[in-house]
Amino acid sequence: MDKKQLSESDICAKFITPAIAQAGWDEHSQIRREVTFTAGRIIVRGRLHSRGEKKRADYVLYHQKNQPIAVIEAKDNQHSVGAGMQQALAYADALDVPFVFSSNGDGFLFHDRTGLSGQMETELCLSDFPKPEQLWQWYCQHQGLDQRSAAVVASPYYDDGSGRTPRYYQVNAVNRTVEAVARGQDRLLLVMATGTGKTYTAFQIIWRLWKAKQKKRILFLADRNILVDQTKNNDFKPFGQAMTKISKRQINKSFEIYLSLYQAVSGNEEEKNIYKQFSPEFFDLIVIDECHRGSAKEDSAWREILDYFSSATHIGLTATPKETKDASNIDYFGEPVYTYSLKQGIDDGFLAPYKVVRIDFDIDLQGWRPKKGQVDKYGQLIEDRIYNQKDIDKNIVFDERTQLVALKITEFLQKTGEFQKTIVFCNDIDHAERMRQALVNLNPERVKENIKYVMRITGDNDEGKAELDNFINPEAKYPVIATTSKLMTTGVDAKTCKLVVLDQRIQSMTEFKQIIGRGTRIDEDYDKLWFTIMDFKKATELFADPAFDGEPVQIYCPKPTDPPLPPEPDDSPDGEGLPGGGDDAYPPAWPDIRGDGKGVGEPMAKYVVSGETVKVLAERVQFLGPDGKLITESLTDYTRQCVQKQFASLDSFLRRWHQAERKKAIIDELAAHGVFWDELQQDVSNKLGYELDPFDLICHIVYDQPPLSRQERALQVKKRNYFTRYDGKAKAVLDTLLDKYADTGIEPIEDVKILTLDPFSKIGAPLELMQAFGGKPNYLKAVKELEDQLYLPPQSA
DSSP: OOGGGSOHHHHIIIIIHHHHHHTTOOTTTTEEEEEEOOOOOEEEETTEEEEOOOOEEEEEEEEETTEEEEEEEEOOTTSOTTTTHHHHHHHHHHHTOSEEEEESSSEEEEEESSOTTSSSEEEEEGGGOOOHHHHHHHHHHHHTOOHHHHHHHTOOOOOOSSOOOOOHHHHHHHHHHHHHHHTTOOEEEEEEOTTSOHHHHHHHHHHHHHHTTSOOSEEEEESSHHHHHHHHHTTTGGGGGGEEEOOTTOOOTTOSEEEEEHHHHOOSSGGGOGGGGSOTTSOSEEEETTGGGTTTBTTOHHHHHHHHTTTSEEEEEESSOOEETTEEHHHHHOSOSEEEOHHHHHHHTSSOOEEEEEEEEHHHHHOBOOOTTOBOTTSOBOOSSOBOTTTBTTTEEEHHHHHHHHHHHHHHHHHHOTTSEEEEEOSSHHHHHHHHHHHHHHOHHHHHHOTTSEEEOOTTOHHHHHTHHHHHOTTOOOOOEEEESSTTSSSOOOTTEEEEEEOSOOOOHHHHHHHHTTSOOOBGGGTBSOEEEEESSSGGGGGGSTTSSSOOOOOOOOOTTSOOOOOOTTOOOOSTTSTTOSTTSSOOOOOOTTSSSTTTTSOOOOEEEOSOOOOEEEEEEEEBOTTSSBOOSOHHHHHHHHHHHHOSSHHHHHHHHHHOSOHHHHHHHHHHTTOOHHHHHHHHHHHHSSOBOHHHHHHHHHHOOOOOBHHHHHHHHHHTTGGGGOOHHHHHHHHHHHHHHHHHOHHHHTSGGGGGSTTHHHHOOHHHHHHTTTSHHHHHHHHHHHHHHHTSOGGGO
């Protein structure tokens, strides 16, 4: 047998797998082949989408199910034994495993990230592959796990038999947390982007610790009723009779798993603090959901609960750790044991990418000053000063501005789909109601079909809150548009939300991330794979903040003896600290604008102005680049940079284009690297007056070549009399393919399914048409030759 002639798959089957099995690894429970662990980044092209390349490890070795400890990257025997090591190290980093191997079938290159085997990299022969007991011993030693804690770590995940398995980052989060608790760590923080399954991850952590009897009584705390109910009825359902929800301020100490609102067990009056009916040692584990919403504050009422049960292990869950001058998750919980960011989620294809539509009004950017003695529509004298974007919808209302925002939302939905679930974030409840009215009046036909087409869903409105479940439910058609202020900023699992509208001034990074998280969930069954952010108040400038998706940075938190500093301006709280939370849990802090000290803390009048002309000053669309940042330069400049990273010269691009069996492969590859084909086509065709082939788009924009239209390229081929070598149906097919190219471009003619469509179906059946060329291989060869003719330079005509 000549090893050099064997494929990678044969090398695995004949050499690598037998060597691993011979070392004592169980082929059914410990060895997994071709493990795909990402979904592939979603690449949006106009209204269409594709998936980028998925990450796949050739082998992952497990101590037990969902406990990976090694990765192996295989290559065929024409590569060296260590050729796959760098790729394997990248996979090991993602999968959080310490032992890494590369093999070509001759042996293994072993990379030991723990350093316990003696040296970092060692070449092993096939018969020397480490035994599972050896790697597990090194793993436990590296992780600081003694015999007792290793037994806790060995506690299995919950398995309902349906085949559902946690995603790789959920496994990382669960394993790191369980190991930390087993080692005795009692304050832990998990940071996971909205939509990545924090509650399911928390369930698996609790399940394993509970089953291992490491933790016997557990309290899960949240600050909104919908979060507690969703948790109890969905992810936590397997706890069954062992679980209860604390409600109506009634305590029953016979359960093991307790779910509760903070507000249900505490209050401003001592008799409402029913958590004190439990002894301080009753719970040995407390999980705090959305822990940024109050538990980080030393003076928070929520912290009183945590301090009372201080002997318990506390695990904080959040998408947005709060790090401000007077509140720090990190100060309380410590550095995160694991972080899975929004950028990583989008890159892996588990979260939806987005584009941003920024709309700026003249009145927002230039400010507005009333005429002398001007009164508002209700007869109030308007205070004489300049009102700017900070005041709009807070201190002063412009009816025409509200109408214009509603109009822009309506126009967008009419162009992209009138039944796309939409959340409009407003400044307060009054603003949400005015926006509801404006949208109702602009969509009379839709509202006539169903009065719930537009609903205000705010904390004060029972009718609106009653529709929240329907808004979340993908199968419920109504409501379509929800206007809100604070109630829907967090914990609302609206998977099918495709439009997030920001008409609220947001300067809190925590709140901004939570709001963006309303759109990041994916639901492929309902064609929700990306979403749009429509921004009217420059909130998306926060995307440029280095803190938007970086690691959380700890900020000094004052000690109990230090005077507390006031919160940063406009870092509006999310409703924490007050019973009920939600919309307007905090009253606005009214400034003393008169300067006379009178009325400080008293609400200012909110003026309502009607009849002012409001104009759009600027409107632009921004896209999310592959690096997770919004693209700020022009689309053509950005495309030039993207393509030149792949093809430094025109010659290298031409060489690759002409060598490609299918041009679609290059088009998809460039899309994966950030080329927005549809938007670029629209941009260029608006300037030229006609559409270009992707080939000409790149040559023209990136390499400054004169463009040819598809029609011109098709005409050149006809002038060359290239088809004279064919006759009958074969010539008719090629003529029609050329016409199709001129009309629709290169991609459709590369797909053999085109032969089933009109007008090809009038020439003959697909099999008959391919037979006219002498069979399918010859037909595909003729299509390739046609493409070669299409892309010959003009002087070759």
